[in-house]
Amino acid sequence: MNVSKAGRLTVLLGLTAFVVGVSWNLSYADGKGIFASKNCGSCHQTEGPATEKTFDDQLKKKGPELWYSGSKFKKEWLVEWLEKPTTIRLLKYNSVTEKNTEKHPALSKSEAGEVAGYLMTLTAKEAAAAGVTEASTPMGKNLFQKKYGCVGCHSVKAGAQKVGGVSGPDLSEAGKRLNGNWVYAYLKEPKVFKPVKRMPVFVGIINDNEMKTVAGFVAAQK
Amino acid sequence: MAKKILLVAFFSIGVMAFAAKGTAFAVSAEENYKFYCAQCHGMDGKGEGANAKPKVVGIDLPEMSVTPRNHTSPEDMNKLTDIDIENAISGGGASVSKSTIMPPFGKTLTEAEIKDLTAYLRKLCKCKGK
Numbered sequence: 533m534n535v536s537k538a539g540r541l542t543v544l545l546g547l548t549a550f551v552v553g554v555s556w557n558l559s560y561a562d563g564k565g566i567f568a569s570k571n572c573g574s575c576h577q578t579e580g581p582a583t584e585k586t587f588d589d590q591l592k593k594k595g596p597e598l599w600y601s602g603s604k605f606k607k608e609w610l611v612e613w614l615e616k617p618t619t620i621r622l623l624k625y626n627s628v629t630e631k632n633t634e635k636h637p638a639l640s641k642s643e644a645g646e647v648a649g650y651l652m653t654l655t656a657k658e659a660a661a662a663g664v665t666e667a668s669t670p671m672g673k674n675l676f677q678k679k680y681g682c683v684g685c686h687s688v689k690a691g692a693q694k695v696g697g698v699s700g701p702d703l704s705e706a707g708k709r710l711n712g713n714w715v716y717a718y719l720k721e722p723k724v725f726k727p728v729k730r731m732p733v734f735v736g737i738i739n740d741n742e743m744k745t746v747a748g749f750v751a752a753q754k
Numbered sequence: 755m756a757k758k759i760l761l762v763a764f765f766s767i768g769v770m771a772f773a774a775k776g777t778a779f780a781v782s783a784e785e786n787y788k789f790y791c792a793q794c795h796g797m798d799g800k801g802e803g804a805n806a807k808p809k810v811v812g813i814d815l816p817e818m819s820v821t822p823r824n825h826t827s828p829e830d831m832n833k834l835t836d837i838d839i840e841n842a843i844s845g846g847g848a849s850v851s852k853s854t855i856m857p858p859f860g861k862t863l864t865e866a867e868i869k870d871l872t873a874y875l876r877k878l879c880k881c882k883g884k
Contacts, residue, residue, distance in 0.1 A: 585779070586779050586780070587779050587780055587785060587789050590779075622808070622813050622815075623804055623811065623813075628788075628792050628793050628797070628803065628804055629792075629797060629804065629811060630811065631811050631812040631813055678854060679848075679854060680854065680857065681846070681847070681853070681854040681855040681856065681857050683855070684794065684805055684818065684855040684856070684857065685793060685794075685805055687815060693816070694815060695815070695816055696815070697793070697794070697804070697805030697808075697818065698804050698805055698808045698811070698813050698815060699793040699794075699803075699804055699805050728779050730789060730790060730793055732790075732857045732858060732859050732861065732862045733861040733862045734861070735861060736861050737858055737860070737861055
């Protein structure tokens, strides 16, 4: 009797695992399928590594690469944003002279969930957990706004208003969107994630602790 | 012997040319200027890039707390030596006692590119400096 019970339990557990596995695979496949059917790949690269070697390589791209989106984004934000996109880059992608007036296509709620599920599977090993604490510390603020002048290109909240530059992505709510460990990896391994970009290379200028503090500050802006 | 010296000289020039390229992404100083510097200094170098004056491009954000240098102004640019300019590009504003809003590009551009950019700035201001 006990043996039979154990057997039934094993079968049940096996079936559950199978159903969960199948639905995960379906969900992944659906998200990937929706991504393809909406032609998202015409603007967004989903396969790494980065191959840009010249300005022209970067300038011909129409949108941010997503091959490491699972490391970069927070899933909850991604689902919400895909359904109701907002402007993150105040200037048109790859431009320093034109305002971004483009409306990113919106997905239905279910599509947003499926596509986010797929995008979260696209990760980069270089953005592994590095112990970044997502906190808006005075030190982080000082590094971001004064010592390294990040605010010259990126906007952040200052009380009720927003201040800062516009050529880099808006970071005023970056904490909802970005993982601190990825921000750190982006600073530490610029050639891996975006070899050709307008932001200067800070490797060899900012020490490791400061990089983590800045990354934590960025990922705490909400 | 003379042939050997000539060969070594050609080889060295070739190596130097290759080394000067480094990880450069641009083919000219103007391209570098328009990719990096124009964000704050503007495409024409007058110090009115989108980061400095967001309203110029239709974005309702306050102006930058400091005014990026107008590279077309001989008055301003004549106050600087070429070394001052190279140091500002390489080490950022802090390295020449100016604003830290100007970030360091010493790990982004090669030394040769920084020298070429300095020469490009001299063309913009039509001045030679101190």
